[in-house]
Amino acid sequence: MELDAINLRILACLQENGRISNQDLADKVALxxxxxxxxxxxxxxxxxILGYQARxxxxRLGVEIEAFVQVSMREDEDGWHDRFVAEVGQWPEVCAIYVVTGESNYILRVQAASLxxxxxxxxxxxxxxRGVxxxxxxxxxxKLKEVPSGLLGRRPARR
Structure with missing residues (x-):
């Protein structure tokens, strides 16, 4: 699908307000x-567009601790990656799992109610x-800045 300037403006508007009405969205993007x-x-x-969600x-929900956790694995066992992701992916404290380059194998974004x-x-x-x-x-x-991701710095001009 072609991501022309209008499509990029639609995406930017939806990232700012996923509940915008179609009429208001159409007005903002001049369609x-x-x-x-x-x-x-x-x-x-x-x-x-994968879906819509509330931020x-x-x-206010009681999360006092948020951290990025770097995890390095022993890679000498078959299936270590799939096993780790399957186990850690079930834990509610883990909000995101990233495979990364560098000294560690993964970065986890973790939230907890307290220290x-x-x-x-x-x-x-x-x-x-196992394997950690x-x-x-x-x-x-x-948090100094947190914006929805996805437009790869391709912010369209506002009308």
Whole structure:
């Protein structure tokens, strides 16, 4: 599917407000409502738009700790990657799992209600996971910028 300037503007508007009405979206991107809806349905059908979700205030939900956790694995056993991802992917504290380059194999984005809960997660679950060789945590002290991803810096001009 072609991502022309109008499609990019549609995507940018949806990232700012996923609940925008089709009429308001059409006005923002200078299309008729029917043309806008056709483009939106095409973006959904092509798989560029994977879905819609609410952004939550984790602090108000009781999340006090958020961290990026680097995990290095022993790679001497068959199936170590699939086994690790299957196990860790089931844990509710793990919000995201990334395969990365560098000294570690993975970076996990982890949330916990308290330092005690985070410590329990690291010591009693992650550290005891088969094949884990090294764990390094980077605690998030303050979020300075957090935007939805996906447009690869291709922000369209506003009309």
């Amino acid at each position: 008729s409502p029917s043309a806008c809806l056709r483009r939106l349905k095409a973006l959904e059908a092509s798989g560029i 939550l205030d984790t602090e 005690k809960n985070y410590t329990d997660f690291i010591v009693n679950r992650l550290h005891r996971t 060789k090294d764990i390094r945590s980077n605690m998030i002290l303050q």
